[in-house]
Amino acid sequence: MRDFLIVFKVLLKNQYSYRIANNGKRKLPQGITTLLCMIPLAILICIIAGVIAVIIPDKQTLSAVSNIIVSAVQLLALFISMFGVMNILYNSPDTPFLNTLPVRHTAVFFAKFTIAYISTLSLMASLLLPSLLTVSIVYAAMGRAMFYGYFALVFLLVLAAPILPLFIVTAFSMPISYIGTFFKGKSVLKTILTLLFYLLIMVGYFLLIYFVNQTDSSDATGDEIAGNVLARLSVFSKVMYPNKVLIDFCLGIDAGKSFGISLAITVGMLALMLIFAMLFYRRINVRKLETHSGSSKSAVSYKQSNIIASLMAKDFKHIIRNSSLAMSSLANILICPIITAVMYFASDMQTGGEDVPMYLNSTLKLSYIVLYTLIFLGGANAMAMLAYTREGRSFYLSKSLPITPRDSIKAKYILALIPSAVVLIIQVILALALYKLDILSVILFLVSMAMAIVGSTGLHIYFDMRYGNVNWNTRQDLRQVSQGNRGSLLISLVTVAMGLAAMIGGMVMSAFSEILGGINVVLGVFWGVLMVCSLALLVAGILVIRYKAEPYYDEIGERKFKPREYGRSRSGGRGGNTLMR
Amino acid sequence: MIQISNLTKTYAGSSKPSVDNLSLEVYDGEIFGFIGPNGAGKSTTIKCMTSIISFNEGSIVIDGISLKESPNEVKKLIGYVSDDHVLYEGLTGIEYINFICDVFNVPSAEREQRLHRLLEMFSLEEAVKNQISSYSHGMKQKLNIIGALIHEPKVWILDEPMTGLDPKSAYNLKLLMREHADKGNCVFFSSHVLEVVEKLCDRIGIIDDGQLITTCTISALKERNRDSSLEELFLKLTENVEM
Numbered sequence: 001m002r003d004f005l006i007v008f009k010v011l012l013k014n015q016y017s018y019r020i021a022n023n024g025k026r027k028l029p030q031g032i033t034t035l036l037c038m039i040p041l042a043i044l045i046c047i048i049a050g051v052i053a054v055i056i057p058d059k060q061t062l063s064a065v066s067n068i069i070v071s072a073v074q075l076l077a078l079f080i081s082m083f084g085v086m087n088i089l090y091n092s093p094d095t096p097f098l099n100t101l102p103v104r105h106t107a108v109f110f111a112k113f114t115i116a117y118i119s120t121l122s123l124m125a126s127l128l129l130p131s132l133l134t135v136s137i138v139y140a141a142m143g144r145a146m147f148y149g150y151f152a153l154v155f156l157l158v159l160a161a162p163i164l165p166l167f168i169v170t171a172f173s174m175p176i177s178y179i180g181t182f183f184k185g186k187s188v189l190k191t192i193l194t195l196l197f198y199l200l201i202m203v204g205y206f207l208l209i210y211f212v213n214q215t216d217s218s219d220a221t222g223d224e225i226a227g228n229v230l231a232r233l234s235v236f237s238k239v240m241y242p243n244k245v246l247i248d249f250c251l252g253i254d255a256g257k258s259f260g261i262s263l264a265i266t267v268g269m270l271a272l273m274l275i276f277a278m279l280f281y282r283r284i285n286v287r288k289l290e291t292h293s294g295s296s297k298s299a300v301s302y303k304q305s306n307i308i309a310s311l312m313a314k315d316f317k318h319i320i321r322n323s324s325l326a327m328s329s330l331a332n333i334l335i336c337p338i339i340t341a342v343m344y345f346a347s348d349m350q351t352g353g354e355d356v357p358m359y360l361n362s363t364l365k366l367s368y369i370v371l372y373t374l375i376f377l378g379g380a381n382a383m384a385m386l387a388y389t390r391e392g393r394s395f396y397l398s399k400s401l402p403i404t405p406r407d408s409i410k411a412k413y414i415l416a417l418i419p420s421a422v423v424l425i426i427q428v429i430l431a432l433a434l435y436k437l438d439i440l441s442v443i444l445f446l447v448s449m450a451m452a453i454v455g456s457t458g459l460h461i462y463f464d465m466r467y468g469n470v471n472w473n474t475r476q477d478l479r480q481v482s483q484g485n486r487g488s489l490l491i492s493l494v495t496v497a498m499g500l501a502a503m504i505g506g507m508v509m510s511a512f513s514e515i516l517g518g519i520n521v522v523l524g525v526f527w528g529v530l531m532v533c534s535l536a537l538l539v540a541g542i543l544v545i546r547y548k549a550e551p552y553y554d555e556i557g558e559r560k561f562k563p564r565e566y567g568r569s570r571s572g573g574r575g576g577n578t579l580m581r
Numbered sequence: 582m583i584q585i586s587n588l589t590k591t592y593a594g595s596s597k598p599s600v601d602n603l604s605l606e607v608y609d610g611e612i613f614g615f616i617g618p619n620g621a622g623k624s625t626t627i628k629c630m631t632s633i634i635s636f637n638e639g640s641i642v643i644d645g646i647s648l649k650e651s652p653n654e655v656k657k658l659i660g661y662v663s664d665d666h667v668l669y670e671g672l673t674g675i676e677y678i679n680f681i682c683d684v685f686n687v688p689s690a691e692r693e694q695r696l697h698r699l700l701e702m703f704s705l706e707e708a709v710k711n712q713i714s715s716y717s718h719g720m721k722q723k724l725n726i727i728g729a730l731i732h733e734p735k736v737w738i739l740d741e742p743m744t745g746l747d748p749k750s751a752y753n754l755k756l757l758m759r760e761h762a763d764k765g766n767c768v769f770f771s772s773h774v775l776e777v778v779e780k781l782c783d784r785i786g787i788i789d790d791g792q793l794i795t796t797c798t799i800s801a802l803k804e805r806n807r808d809s810s811l812e813e814l815f816l817k818l819t820e821n822v823e824m
Contacts, residue, residue: 187671187712300675300710302682302692310683318671321712393667400631400663401684402656554635558593 003107007098011115038126045069045127046134053138059147062139063247066132070161070247071240073127075205077120078165085116085169090177095285105285109277113166120162128158147252157250160266164242167269170276178280181287187321194323195334202335206342242266307403311411318391319383325390328478329383333419336376337426340369344434363510363522365435366445367503370530373427373449374502377420378537379495381453384416384460385488388556389468389481396470396557405553409461409545416457424449444527451534452498456491458541463487465552498533502526583607583630583736583769588639590625599625600636601791607769607784612762614782615771618819622791623771624664627740630769631661643736657685660734664741664771666718666725674709674716674724678731685732692731699727702753719745726754737761737768743777755781779811789819 049069056062089112098108132154140146176197183190242265249258305313319325344365388395398408428446431437437445467485472478509522516522585605591598600622607613617623629636630643632652641648641655648655669677682692700706703723708716713724722745729737737758743751758768758781772778778785779799786796795818802814 302679302689302696304687304689304692305679305683307683310680314669314672314676314680317676318669321671393665394669396628396633397663397667397669399633400656400659400661401681402653403684404653558634 003103004110007103007108007111008114011111012118038123042127042130045131049131049135050138053135054142056135056139056142056144059145059251059253062135063244063251063253065135066247066251067240067243069131069135070128070157070243073124073131074161074165074243076127077124077162078168080123081116081120081165082169085120085166086173088112088116089170089173090284099285105282106274106277109281110274113170113273117162117166120166121159124161125158128161129154132157147250149252150250153250157246160246160262161243163266163269167273170273174276174280174284177284181284187323191320191323191326194327195330198327198331199334199338203338203342206339242269307407308411308414311403311408312415315391315411315415318394329386329390330419332376332380332382333423336372336423337430339376340372340427340430341434343368343372344430362437362441363506363519363526366437366441366526367506369427369431369435369437370445370449370502371499373424373445374452374495374499377423377427377449377453378456379492379499381416381420381457381460383419384412384457385464385485386468386478387412387416387461387464389464389470389472389478392470392472392478399554399557405550408553409465409549412461413458413545416461417454420453420457421450424453441523444531448527448530448534451531451538452495455534455537455539455541456495458545459491459537460488462541462544462549462552463491465549465556468556470557494537498530498537502530505529582609582644583613583767584640584642585626585630586640586642588626588629588636588641590622590629590634590636598637598791600629600788603639603788603791603793605786605793605796607767609767610762610765611783612758612768612770612781614778614785615769615788616773616775616778616785616815617788621788621819623788624740625791626788627661627738627769627771630738631659632656658735660729660732660737662722662726662729662737662739662742664744666721666745668713668721668724668728670714671712673712674705677713677724678709678728681728681731687732695731695733696727699730702757703727703750704747717745719747719750722746723750730757735766737766737770739768739770741772742770743772743774775810775812775815785811787815787818794818 049065052065053062056065089109092112133151136146136150136154140148180190180193183193242262245258245265246262249255249262319329391398424446427449428442431442431445432439463485464487467487469481472481506522506526509516509525510519513519513522516525583606585603588600588603589598590600603622603626615623615626625634628634630641630648632648632655643655644658646654646658669680672680678696679692681687687695696709697706700709703726705720705723705727708720709724713721716724722742726742729739739758742754746754755777758770762768762783770778770782782799784796784798785802787794799811802811
């Protein structure tokens with residue numbers, strides 16, 4: 001306990017010390033800042049919750065609805081905070097320093113876990129408190145039986161809510177990080193495993209969405225639909241059992257039993273984390289600090305390559321041998337076919353429904369696959385968005401070498417297109433085999449998407465050269481640079497808008513196909529407009545890269561980087577709440 | 582030969598130039614020592630010479646080729662050792678050297694021979710197959726030096742090259758520098774270790790607060806100030822310390 005308090009106090013103090021030091025001005029407390037950022041989302045959730053609360057018939061349903069809200073916010077916190085929490089626990093630069101101190105590793109783990117908890121709590125509280133209070137106040141205002149102690153106990157509920165997502169992150173990440181220490185020096189294998197793990201989590205998430213969104217026959221009555229929804233809520237509620245028992249206690253439903261079970265579950269989670277920390281945490285931290293041979297197993301070769309191939313090979317190895325860089329660069333591209341496949345089943349496109357005409361179903365399928373391809377391979381191509389930024393300060397080395405800007409840009413462009421090209425082929429296979437589109441549609445899909453991807457990739461690289469920054473220090477800094485690039489954001493929005501326009505336009509035109517002259521006319525217009533937009537994107541991308549990009553090559557290394565004020569970060573501050581500057 | 586004329590560099594957001602109207606020449610056959618206090622503008626000058634950053638005014642000409650007009654042609658002549666040895670840490674040492682050789686068009690037939698000689702000199706034979714991320718500070722510096730010299734450039738620009746080197750490697754580097762200059766090439770060398778500068782360099786330039794205070798040969802400096810070391814003279818010039 002003593003070790004925990006000593007480490008926790010200093011980490012907490014350090015996290016908030018920046019607020020005054022940097023420019024002498026006092027900044028808003030982190031909780032207030034987070035609250036202000038979450039206000040629009042909180043208002044939306046409150047409106048939806050209030051509307052739903054009107055039709056809640058009893059306390060059990062109120063418990064289920066509250067569980068949905070808590071679970072949704074926990075899921076949001078999980079995805080927003082996951083990498084930040086892992087950075088705090090495992091990649092913090094203060095680890096070597098803390099290792100030299102006479103404090104227990106479990107104490108350090110729980111101190112850092114508590115810091116992560118505080119950061120996550122501020123995010124979740126800003127959404128949970130208003131929404132849970134709205135639901136319960138509206139429910140009570142409708143004259144239904146309500147346990148008024150809930151309005152005090154809801155704060156306990158909010159305090160307990162972050163524990164489950166943090167437990168999930170820790171319970172998964174610690175054994176995996178421990179196993180990962182045995183792969184020290186096998187960086188490519190580690191990268192592949194990391195990417196696979198990420199894809200598995202995403203598949204699981206989408207399967208959960210599919211499960212929750214199961215719809216019954218389309219001719220069900222309103223009461224039957226409501227009954228189905230309530231039945232599904234009840235099942236979901238049982239799945240999220242830790243939340244269910246705590247909410248039941250707060251609502252006075254079998255209060256004693258619910259409190260006992262909830263307490264046991266919370267203590268169980270904390271005990272399990274203690275056991276994991278005792279077993280794994282020390283080794284993880286020690287092994288992370290050890291160097292490794294990391295030698296190349298292939299025979300030494302002195303073969304000469306041309307400059308473009310050499311630059312591409314250098315860049316590719318840099319990415320694939322760094323698992324977090326590989327995640328940043330490739331995750332969005334790799335998720336594309338998974339979402340395309342999962343959404344095919346989740347949207348019931350395989351049957352289409354008895355009342356849905358075949359052509360409408362075909363257009364729907366076409367629109368979906370175009371939408372996902374444009375979003376992930378065009379708008380979210382991180383290989384292109386971080387083409388130069390990901391190099392960091394090693395870019396200065398490149399700048400001192402006799403590499404022409406044109407050769408450098410060409411190498412970046414080709415490398416950024418390769419993963420997208422591979423995934424586009426997979427999308428074509430999905431279009432043929434799963435979505436069962438006709439051959440002409442598939443060819444038009446391939447051509448239009450290829451043009452859009454080539455164009456958007458060029459534009460992303462251009463904007464990274466124009467607004468990117470290689471002078472970052474930590475992964476948080478890298479994330480800040482990539483999120484702050486308004487040029488890349490614009491291209492992402494354009495491709496998303498194209499995809500949505502294709503989907504909505506295709507559906508609307510199909511619905512009015514008889515007025516417009518038949519489905520062939522509709523498809524003709526659909527493909528015509530999509531081809532023109534894709535061609536415009538292609539021409540813009542190539543012209544910009546060819547004629548506008550080179551002057552920005554020299555400017556890349558000259559932009560100073562201003563890190564965001566730390567202490568506002570939800571993930572716990574600079575470099576994962578480090579004591580080192 | 583290196584000719585720097587009226588070089589001025591002001592960083593964005595700063596009112597004061599980091600390098601202010603600096604002019605100097607480095608002749609073939611000499612080792613030129615470039616020294617100054619921290620923040621004087623040494624690294625800025627070197628980064629301008631190697632095209633890492635642009636400069637506002639002035640010109641840099643290396644072997645008759647203007648850096649502004651033909652930057653890549655100038656870079657082909659230079660072997661540059663940076664002070665921060667930031668390398669491509671995802672590569673192994675061999676992969677890094679092969680990449681440098683590809684950039685400078687070093688023929689395959691010559692790579693192995695040149696590399697083995699340098700690896701032996703800097704005792705890096707075992708580690709060169711390992712990933713650079715596993716290297717110690719000194720090993721990275723050695724690889725940095727090997728990468729700068731493997732393509733046998735005419736002009737060496739070395740920014741604190743001895744940092745982190747073990748005695749044997751530091752000694753061999755000094756031998757190489759002397760050998761290179763004696764063959765009629767030039768070496769531009771920046772260091773804080775004034776004893777090394779005093780022993781190794783033919784001429785020195787002292788920069789302070791962005792401006793070149795003086796350039797002179799080591800022998801002339803000693804002639805004028807018999808009882809003082811370079812260190813004492815340096816302090817006298819830059820700190821106005823009474824000797």
